[in-house]
Amino acid sequence: MTPAELSRTVLSAVRRAVEADELHLAGPVPDRVVVRRPPRPGCGDWATNVALQLAPLTGAPPLAVADVIRGHLAALPGIARVDVAHPGFLNITLEGDSYDALVGLVREQGPRYGIGHHPAPAPQGHADARANAFAAALHRLHAATGIAPPARRPHPVRETADDLLRTLGPDATAWALLRPPAEDAPRTDPAELLAQRESNPLFRVRYAHARARALLRNAHDLGIGPGATEDLRHPAEAELLGLIADFPRTVQAAARHGAPDRPARHLEHTADAFLRFHDTCPALPKGDEKPSAVHGTRLALADAAGTVLANGLTLLGISAPRHL
Template sequence: MTPADLSRTVLHAVRRAVDEDALRAPVPARVRVERTRPGGSGDYACAVALQLARPAALPALEVARILRDRVAAEPGIGRVDITGPGFLSFTLDAGTDADTRRALVHEVLERGPRYGYGDALRAEVLQLRYPREVRAAVSAHAVRALLRSQGARVRTSCDEAPDPDWARLGVTVDAHGVPPAPLTAVRPVPAGAEAGELLERLGPDAVRWGLLRPAGHDRAPLGDDLLVQSADNALFLVRYAHSRARALTRGAALLGFGGAYEANTDARHPAAHALSGLLADHPGVLLAAARHRAPDRLARHLEAVAHAFFDFHDSHPPLPAGDEKPSAAHRSRLALAEAAGTVLAGGLSLLGVSAPEHL
């Protein structure tokens, strides 16, 4: 059961409660479900009871109790608890969760770097306009890629003739000069340096990551730490996680096996659950980043995937050690690791950052 599936399940429970007159409140258009934070209970949590308490004229705890029994009866739900002032906490059924993870890994590997692409914005036709400034140009280029990944038709327009050095950053400009309305402005805080100077010092990948990782309203730190090969450098961490996933595939081939999600005795382990949850979240992250014109959301998501990948890799090695024979668990772990590498490669591509197989 993916977060989207669980959200629909909770929304269905709300509709049932309203139809049965157990709850008198307007049914929301959608219900937000989030993965439980470290230290919390269950796999996912939802604040819908707090949202409905006032219109229902009931305490949030009472609304939560009304919804708990209805959600708990749905397929795929193992347990529903009420925590705090009225949060619903969901623990998925282990068998259903394993089936969901199997389907997720299969989908990611089947779709490859285009996993998460969709057509939710197919009705949008946009013209992105930005000033002749390197961060604005790179941001508009990434926003265009995100919007197109969700089906929108997009063109970009620079207010003036583009800087020739932008081409070295992979930036293409559809037009320059002030086009007719309607326009969508892309105006992040300027980088404070020209493209040529940044490229000379950092190279294209570090420049793009440094410009896109901070939110547009924040200043972009463009120091030499973007080139440091350590876990403190998010760019290195993300690219190293991708290259490590590719190395696992090569190592497995030398041992005579490949990734296949056949069984997973680690299914309920927090590291496996956290990684698969982030992979399931990827389509929603792409859509949100496109809608909000916020490539930084995708960059932060890739960081989270990289951290979760290494947590999983270190606690559940996909390759057998010593004289150990490859097992179904190793094949499943390898498939999940390969799916993580695929998501990292696809996300970096949308940001215009390369994903080398060797670092």
């Protein structure tokens, strides 16, 4: 279940509560609700503040509104458990087969996951290197989502595009200009942006993508491949799954706000989560260990993570090499 699907599920629970005369709203049911990853482990897979959003329209305390919605939400398909947390959050745990369907969807859609193909007007050229990079990025966001991003006036850079390309190359230039929020001044130091070490976020993102692809190559050499994604409940697996699920929503939000820094940050989080998963949940058998279903499960998750990393880099105009 993707965040967009879960948002619609939460809205369905709200409508059921209204139809059952258990919620009395002084206004219409909202068109959308926000679901986010919980701030701490052990708080479910997703959280929503919909009860806090609706409480002023009901005259009831947020905790009471949350408890009403919880009863309807817990009965819907794909939901394993719903808990109410102070001051009125709903913490949602999905059923295991929801994750299986998500990974299957990502692997089926491949380069189309989170990225559509919509008509978008050609970007307007600008003299400033950063404004030009932003215009190109907003064009890609428009084409990916069908949403026309608002025009942004990003903080300019002193260097020309030719200077940046000569010192950084196209990939590091794109990252340097798009990763900071529009109002922040970019850092263009080659010592930072070209460093092949963990302190460089761009290197971590591209390295994580290369490691995901290397896992699949090595698995193929061992005669094993991705399998059904069952029992993905290790904290490192759950964290990575949540970020994979959240990629389409992040792309949509980036388009609505004209903010290519959002998918860039999402890539960093996904890369870090993948590397933790890689180190704590081996996807390949070690030594004399025989391949098992868990290896196939983790290979499928690695494949989905690699797809998200590749798609996000492509959205930013950055290459996603399979070897580093």
